Amino acid sequence: MTAAGSGAAAFDVLRATAFDLLTGGGADVSDPVHAGPLARLSEAAGGALASLSPGTLWPDLPPEGRPGNVTGSYGRLRRIATAWATPGTAQHGDDSVVARVVDALDVLHERHYNERLPETGNWWFWEIGTPAHLSRLCVLLGDRLGPARLDAYLAAVDRFCPDADRRAGNPRASESGANRADKASIVAFRGIAGRGADKLALARDGLSDVRDGGLRSVFRHVESGDGFYRDGSFIQHECVAYTGSYGLSLLVAVAEALALLNGSPWQVSDPDLPVLLDAVERSYAPFVHDGLLMDTVRGRAATRQAFSDAVAGHGLIGAVLLLARSAPEPYAGRFEELAKGWIERGRARPYLEHADVPETRRAVAVLRDGSVEAVPGPVGHFVFPSMDRVVHRRPTWSFAVSLSSRRIAAYEAINGENLHGWYTGDGMTYLYTSDLGQFGADFWPTVDPYRLPGTTVDDRERENLSFRAHCPPGAWAGGAVLDGRYGAAVMELDSEGASLRARKSWFFLDTAVVALGSGITGSDGRRVVTVVENRATEARPHVGDGWAHLPGVAGYVLDGAQCAVETRTGRWRDINAGDDTGGAFEPVTRRYASLWIDHGVDPVNASYAYTVLPGAARERTRRYCGRRPVRVAANTAELQAVRARGLLAAVFWAAGAVEGIAVDAPCVVIVRRARGRVVVAVADPSRTVDVVTIGFDRPLRGLVRADGTVTARTGRAPVVSVKLGGSLGASHTFELSASEPRSPRCDR
Structure with a gap:
């Protein structure tokens, strides 16, 4: 089908749409709100133009043999061309600007990116990074390129990104996910330009x-x-x-x-x-x-x-x-x-x-x-079993946990990125409060990578990571959610390259998160610690008897913790040396307050328990420590559980019983009793159990609601069976009543 056959007017509309998408189109440049973005665009384009050398492009991006720098050069030219095409910038409509852009494009095309060249290095630069910029440049510059140039540039795009389906450098590889979407967008811009x-x-x-x-x-x-x-x-x-x-x-x-x-x-x-x-x-x-x-x-x-x-x-x-x-x-x-x-x-x-x-x-x-x-923002508890992630949200704070298993990587380190990401998937916790600068503003190059919040680690030194995505051998990672409000998460820690093992769980309540660890064992002659918090902050922690407080962040209830304040300096380049993402060599500094629990050298079946009270004031933390409204009901290598008012949450690593419920297979169970009803959520984060049977020590007279995986025998010794096989770690919820309901309903 030719363009004419499709209607030339259709392409005129498409180019106008694309131009609007890239430049803001009909933005009112007299509106003061646009002064900032126009100035930023002008400044960026002006700086790029000032350092652009005829024939050699940019000295800091030598393109010879560096496909990442070729992509970076096209990116700078796209920024200049965007400024040229955008009304209200200093470069808008300037013929000398577009002439310099075209000259630079010719240099890149003749020497570094054309249909005759083979792919070298990272395929992404050739097939996504560079054609993404070049296809948009062709839309922005349009007729100013002339037919011959336009055809030549588009031929290069067609060589390396002909469609969204296959990898040009490896036709046996089918594109998926983001790579497929990126290529589809490139092909769309290319289709409009040509x-x-x-x-x-x-x-x-x-x-x-x-x-x-x-x-x-x-x-x-x-x-x-x-x-x-x-x-x-x-x-x-x-x-x-x-x-x-x-x-x-x-x-x-x-x-x-x-x-x-x-x-x-x-x-x-x-x-x-x-x-x-x-x-x-x-x-x-x-x-x-x-x-x-x-x-x-x-x-x-x-x-x-x-x-x-x-x-x-x-x-x-x-x-x-x-x-x-x-x-x-x-x-x-x-x-x-x-x-x-x-x-x-x-x-x-x-x-x-x-x-x-x-x-x-x-x-x-x-x-x-x-x-x-x-x-x-949403409020509730969210479990993502297929990617081993859990996030608990309340109106003023959020708490996320990065888990890993034989299904999901603890980290990925490729292309020179994430060089110190050894423990980011070993139960690292992310607490977000009103202190919004925690994980931005130079956190990653300055935080101690051996002491990430939530992790249990030994004190060995490790080498930089390179081209690796590590999935630990453990099956347990995930959790259960009850009515979208309460949660329990779990992970089996099998430390990479070490003997350290631990069973870790988290219990998510209305105002608190309780963390338990058990079975902590190592035999490599190294000290093992569990990191409660490692916060980039200028606030000074206060340590009480069995509790600690960090202003603007949280209260912490725990026994035997150690606390330190230190100033740390690092470089972004030390954790990311990627061709197009590498960080700066200049050092950056932040101040940290940390809390940790020391398990000693070569611990055997050690444990920990601590509670995080996000956003809590110091006095509330002190009172919470005295009252202990949440009680640890069990913390062994076979069972971890907490009891709060009307709520019991338990991780059964094996068949067992705790405070009125018993199970015959490993699982996570949350039970809430209120107004004559018992609501239960159960999940199998290990994905190894077919059916679990849950017994209750109190009479229950009827099944109020359940899905099709649940069968119940009620009465004086109620027993409920839940088919977990094939549920892929999802939670199953059912509700029981102390009296016979008129007509049970099924939630599907």
Whole structure:
């Protein structure tokens, strides 16, 4: 099909849409709100132009044999071209600016990126990084390139990114997840620049994987490998929790493609599109705290100096606002409400002080619309069994845990990134309160990587990581959630390259998180500690008798803890030396307050117990320590449990009993008694149990609600059987009554 056959007018509309997407289009440059982004764009473009040398490009990005620097050079040229094409900048419409850009593009094309060259080094630079910039440059510059140049540049794009389906350098590799979405977006921009109907069809069909019958569609739930899972998880590279990195890239790329093709003959009409639209609230929103996209789902990307949790949060806001332009209702309205709330609460890095012109235009429209309500963040307990992540949210704080197992990697370290990520998946905890700068602002290069909050570690020194994703051998990782409000999480620690073993659990309540550890054993002649907290803060901790307090952060209830305050200095380059993401060599410094429990050298069956009270004042922490409203009911290698008023939560590592309930197989159980009802949640984080039978020591007269996996024998000695096999770590919930109900109902 030719462009003419598709209608030349359709391509004119598409290019106008693409131009609007890249430059902000009809943004009112006289509106003071746009002064900031226009000035930032002008300054960035001006700086790049000032250091651009004819024939040699940029001295700090030597392109010879460095595909990452080639991508970086195209990125700078794209920034200059964007400024040239954007009304209100110092470079807008300047012929000398566009001439210098075209000359530099010729240098890159002739020597470093054309259809005759072989791929060398990291394939990503050739097939995604560079063509992403070049395809957009072709849209921005349009007729100023001339037919011959345009055809030459697009031929290079076609060589390395002909479609979204296959890896050009390895045709046996089928693209999936973010890589597929990124390539579809590239092909869409390329199709618009070259007025190619066939390319636009490939972009549309690539998102849905028409070629392979939808096998790797970005709009379909997956059961293994890369993509969105039914429980809200997002995985890339087969085994890494990546909602906030690759998942973010996917959302941005799909939002762009949908916006570009919306209303055109190539509009995306996949019936499974709601899978992606639902993911905004199901997969992303639980991991956004006041505009910050949590590092627990950002993998090695957390070590990128220019890509903090706040920057990632801005990326998500921009993607969600762009997605609202093409999404049907009620999604569009809901997306605007979510984004407005994130922007208004995003005090760590105010959105309008950093957004580009297009993002500012969309954000301001929503912020000034009184009919759009800024919704608060979600409140509840969220378990993502398929990626071993748990997050507990309350109105003023959030608490996340990074787990790992033989299914999900404890860390990924490739391309020179995440060099010190040894323990980030060993139960590291992330506490978010009003102290929003904790995990941004130089946390990762300055925190002691051997002392991450929540982890149990020995004191050995380790070498930098390189090209490795480590999945520990343990089966246990995950947890149970009761009515979306309470939770229990668990992980079996099998320390990489050491004899250290431990069983770790966390119990999530209304105002507290209780952490238990048991079976802590090591025989390598090393000291073992459990890190309660390691906080970047200027506040001074107060240590009481059985408790501690860190102003603006939390209270901690625990016995035998040690406390220290230290100033630490590090370099971003020491943790990330990537070709295009490597950090600065200049040292940075932060002050830390830490709490830890010392288990001694070569511990045998050691244990710990501590409670975190997020946001609690000092006096409340002291009173909590005295009253102990949450009691540890058990903390052994076979059973860990806590009892609060009306609630019992237990991790059964083996068949056993505790305070009125007994089970005949390993599982996690949460029981809540209130108003003559007993509500129970049960899950199998190990994914090894087929059926578990739960016995109760009190009479229960009827089954009020349950799903189809539950069968019950009520009466004086009630017994409930739950089929856990095949549930993939999900929670099963049922409710019992002290009196016979009229008609039990099934929740499916």
